[in-house]
Amino acid sequence: MTTALATSDLGKRYRKTWALQDCSLAIPAGRIVALIGPNGAGKTTLLNLAVGLSRPTAGEVSVFGAAPGDDPATLSRIGFVAQDRPLYRGFTVADLLRFGAKLNPRWDDGLARTRLGRLNIPLEQKVGKLSGGQQAQVALVLVLAKRPELILLDEPVAALDPLARREFLQVLMDATVEAGMTVLLSSHLVGELERVCDYVVMLNAARVQFAGDLDAFAQGHRLLVGPRAEIEEIARVHHVVHATHTDRQTSLLVRLNGHAYDPRWDVRDPGFEEIVLAYMGRREHATETPQ
């Protein structure tokens, strides 16, 4: 199995606060990875480190075995669309295609023109005059035409209407299958992620909470509901992701570690979104390091 993106005890600190800490991942090539976490969890920080835009404070990151910041050859294997999609607004779409062709040795102009044609985006239009959603589409087309092996997308679908979002993600899935690309996609649109991704990286408060196959994520958790109880006994066996209590009842979302349990608990399979929300709802705080 080829590893597309590997991190080992990776950390990034801004002044006193860790934006990412103790992050160890081995993302297999050819997967579509959902990068999920609440605001400020460290998703953009991880993507910026992976593309070499920022340097680790601790640990290491490599893309196909090489440090992205050190080796320009590695950069040609990576496509990145940042959260604010920085396109040159005064240029036309055709100008961007010409630049793309000049700068990227593996540029696929036919692919770019076909996809833009399908999206009805006029080549002579200035980028600044396109809608936010059209700009997002153009940014994706430019990245795909570069024919990278790893694509990193930071909240790419936020500006798209539901139909455009579906088409965008379909294009992404097709490209992954056709070209064997690996995609790492951060988004808050949990339903969309569940539909297109087959691997999950869950971050909260600068730390990786879960990394693995979508199936393991979806099937490896249970919701336990029972009379109000202390959770220590359960927590000795399973990993309690989130606990809520009312006067009479306790609800636990747990990551299974072995078989289920005690007849006192009513056991249910939680949905994907329920699991995600449980991880997001964990009260965690990024560590501060005295300077």
Ligand code: ATP
């Ligand atoms: P969102 O979903 O809101 O985009 P995120 O998961 O992408 O959030 P990051 O942007 O990686 O989160 O930020 C992680 C933490 O690092 C936050 O606490 C943020 O305030 C902090 N941070 C990020 N960039 C900087 C910076 N350049 N200087 C100082 N702190 C930063």
